[in-house]
Amino acid sequence: MADDPITRLLGSARKLEIxxxxxxxxxxxxxxxxxxxxxxxxxxxxxxxxxEAGFVHLALRAAGLDHPCVLSLTIEHNAFPSVGQFHPPAIxxxxxxxxxxxxxxxxxxxxxxxxxxxxWGISAPLGxxxxxxxxxxxxxxxxxxxxxxxxxxxxxxIHAGIIEPGHFRFSVNxxxxxxxxxxxxxxxxxxxxxxxxxxxxxxxxxxARISGDSTVAYSFAYAxxxxxxxxxxxxxxxxxxxxxMAELERVANHLGDIGAICNDASFVLAHAxxxxxxxxxxxxxxxxxxxxxxxxxxxxxxVATDLSRKAAADIVATLDGxxxxxxxxxxxxxxxxxxxxxxxxxxxxxxxxxxRWAAGGYVGRASGRNFDxxxxxxxxxxxxxxxxxxxxxxxxxxxxxxxxxxxxEASIKLxxxxxxxxxxxxxxxxxPPQSAPREGIALVEAxxxxxxxxxxxxxGKVMRAHARDAxxxxxxxxxxxxxxxxxxxxxxxxxxxxxxxxxxxx
Amino acid sequence: MRTLLLQSLFxxxxxxxxxxxxxIALVELGxxxxxxxxxxxxxxxxIREVDAGSCNACELEIHALSNAVYDIERFGIKFAAxxxxxxxxLVTGPVTKNMKxxxxxxxxxxxxxxxxxxxxxxxxxxxxxxxxxxxLGSVQSALPxxxxxxxxxxxxxxxxxxLLALMEQAVDPKPAT
Numbered sequence: 169m170a171d172d173p174i175t176r177l178l179g180s181a182r183k184l185e186i187x188x189x190x191x192x193x194x195x196x197x198x199x200x201x202x203x204x205x206x207x208x209x210x211x212x213x214x215x216x217x218x219x220e221a222g223f224v225h226l227a228l229r230a231a232g233l234d235h236p237c238v239l240s241l242t243i244e245h246n247a248f249p250s251v252g253q254f255h256p257p258a259i260x261x262x263x264x265x266x267x268x269x270x271x272x273x274x275x276x277x278x279x280x281x282x283x284x285x286x287x288w289g290i291s292a293p294l295g296x297x298x299x300x301x302x303x304x305x306x307x308x309x310x311x312x313x314x315x316x317x318x319x320x321x322x323x324x325x326i327h328a329g330i331i332e333p334g335h336f337r338f339s340v341n342x343x344x345x346x347x348x349x350x351x352x353x354x355x356x357x358x359x360x361x362x363x364x365x366x367x368x369x370x371x372x373x374x375x376a377r378i379s380g381d382s383t384v385a386y387s388f389a390y391a392x393x394x395x396x397x398x399x400x401x402x403x404x405x406x407x408x409x410x411x412x413m414a415e416l417e418r419v420a421n422h423l424g425d426i427g428a429i430c431n432d433a434s435f436v437l438a439h440a441x442x443x444x445x446x447x448x449x450x451x452x453x454x455x456x457x458x459x460x461x462x463x464x465x466x467x468x469x470x471v472a473t474d475l476s477r478k479a480a481a482d483i484v485a486t487l488d489g490x491x492x493x494x495x496x497x498x499x500x501x502x503x504x505x506x507x508x509x510x511x512x513x514x515x516x517x518x519x520x521x522x523x524r525w526a527a528g529g530y531v532g533r534a535s536g537r538n539f540d541x542x543x544x545x546x547x548x549x550x551x552x553x554x555x556x557x558x559x560x561x562x563x564x565x566x567x568x569x570x571x572x573x574x575x576x577e578a579s580i581k582l583x584x585x586x587x588x589x590x591x592x593x594x595x596x597x598x599x600p601p602q603s604a605p606r607e608g609i610a611l612v613e614a615x616x617x618x619x620x621x622x623x624x625x626x627x628g629k630v631m632r633a634h635a636r637d638a639x640x641x642x643x644x645x646x647x648x649x650x651x652x653x654x655x656x657x658x659x660x661x662x663x664x665x666x667x668x669x670x671x672x673x674x
Numbered sequence: 675m676r677t678l679l680l681q682s683l684f685x686x687x688x689x690x691x692x693x694x695x696x697x698i699a700l701v702e703l704g705x706x707x708x709x710x711x712x713x714x715x716x717x718x719x720x721i722r723e724v725d726a727g728s729c730n731a732c733e734l735e736i737h738a739l740s741n742a743v744y745d746i747e748r749f750g751i752k753f754a755a756x757x758x759x760x761x762x763x764l765v766t767g768p769v770t771k772n773m774k775x776x777x778x779x780x781x782x783x784x785x786x787x788x789x790x791x792x793x794x795x796x797x798x799x800x801x802x803x804x805x806x807x808x809x810l811g812s813v814q815s816a817l818p819x820x821x822x823x824x825x826x827x828x829x830x831x832x833x834x835x836x837l838l839a840l841m842e843q844a845v846d847p848k849p850a851t
């Protein structure tokens with residue numbers, strides 16, 4: 169075991185025997201603060217921060233720990249010490265806790281509401297639920313920007329394209345962006361609240377709709393967390409079918425993104441071709457699993473639909489058709505100087521920031537962060553699979569495109585391997601009855617990065633659940649990436665991140 | 675690039691056939707639409723899409739309408755960036771309370787006469803997010819809805835069918851046979 173400060177600090181913490189597969193440790197205020205400081209010093213990755221009645225929980229990963237772990241602190245006087253004061257990636261999560269539970273992060277520099285726009289009619293909807301007067305949504309203090317010749321461009325919540333809503337406040341000097349500040353929360357649907365109290369299958373339907381483009385990944389994470397809590401393992405065929413769906417989702421989304429990024433650089437040809445390829449993958453998913461996005465197909469206990477031999481062959485044929493045509497688009501991307509002129513050196517995310525925010529997916533891997541849940545915290549069917557994880561260093565739009573290109577190629581290879589070795593057998597097992605409270609947690613690699621689901625189950629019901637999208641740690645980096653770039657390059661930078669609004673706003 | 679363009683010249687189109695008239699669900703259309711549709715729409719409609727709290731799955735499928743396979747513009751239907759250019763607001767999601775004002779403003783900015791199409795189960799009031807402190811529960815609870823296209827999410831072909839129903843009304847107020 170490595171001698172890192174977080175591991176040393178947690179050596180004496182009391183382990184609560186309720187959660188699987190990671191340990192959950194009870195910590196006191198001073199340990200909590202010290203952990204926050206060490207996270208700020210770069211000793212570990214923050215995986216999530218959330219609350220429930222009486223407690224605040226922090227999930228982290230450190231080099232010296234065998235597993236990631238969850239630390240729990242008792243709330244005192246409706247407050248807990250801020251982690252964000254030491255480690256900025258926690259700031260927005262703390263603001264969300266304040267909005268949903270009414271718990272104060274003591275010492276936090278930014279205490280503005282985040283998800284609560286003053287429209288719910290109540291404050292602390294998951295806490296004390298006190299009636300609250302409605303506020304004007306425009307009543308929000310953006311950070312001041314000082315200097316001569318600056319003006320502001322407000323964008324959103326409704327954007328020009330067919331995309332999700334959110335507000336971007338640009339402060340610009342001529343064409344150059346001096347600061348971008350995001351304001352999110354417009355699509356807050358109260359997912360954490362909806363998950364509490366529903367039975368496990370009902371909860372799976374909600375989890376599948378946290379972010380529609382990652383429906384397989386969320387269902388996968390939800391299922392893994394539920395199965396960890398119930399102490400069951402799914403049959404081998406179901407494991408592989410989950411992996412197949414997850415990789416198909418990755419390929420489809422990456423194809424869509426690569427095309428859309430080119431489109432934002434006015435290179436419509438690549439967009440048109442990628443659109444056709446994406447469509448072919450989705451149509452094949454529809455024929456194989458009965459849903460184009462494979463929504464509600466991964467369930468606790470296994471998968472909802474088996475894959476016929478004919479459908480498996482159909483997927484292979486589709487992939488065989490897509491691969492050579494994708495290769496042509498890739499060389500087109502690589503050999504078109506006018507397009508490269510837009511994507512190279514645009515929207516650079518510094519590797520130190522990617523590491524500090526523990527940015528997952530292509531955002532992290534384009535900036536030298538060599539992490540992929542499938543390889544580094546493997547779960548079935550990725551345990552034992554040899555995976556090619558592309559990592560680039562430049563951190564620009566181009567690097568984020570290349571991570572996607574390489575991942576499409578790797579996923580197609582993996583899919584063909586799995587489809588060839590699919591074992592026979594059942595695809596779902598019944599969930600065992602469980603009366604005592606149990607908790608499960610899972611981290612799953614969605615196409616845009618790792619998503620986390622934690623839940624407590626009691627008597628067949630989900631008592632409390634928490635979902636953390638990869639976007640929580642990517643959105644803030646977009647604010648950095650656009651600095652010093654021209655306004656016209658924002659769509660390009662934004663699309664190269666393709667963060668989720670719904671997954672973030674919850 | 676030249677090779678790719680040249681090849682595309684000689685490949686058959688990937689575009690799907692238009693849904694046949696009997697497939698087009700005219701019954702779903704409200705009466706208000708029938709009266710004025712032909713005169714106002716002529717043969718084209720412009721749509722402003724508004725996400726009022728969807729999970730983004732509906733947006734993905736609405737997006738697909740513009741790809742070469744569905745090619746919605748061949749029917750005279752196009753998407754606009756501003757509600758001021760729109761005849762139709764295509765609204766998805768259960769209408770989160772945080773999006774209510776923005777949605778109402780988009781509606782106010784759309785020149786009359788205008789139509790509201792609710793897309794997806796959430797927008798139609800039967801989605802998983804309807805019973806929450808943070809949502810209104812359906813588009814109908816915020817704006818007068820003229821057409822509902824259900825599905826979670828609706829397939830592009832279902833969206834096409836619904837929107838073509840709107841167009842059919844525009845060209846021929848009688849139900850097609």
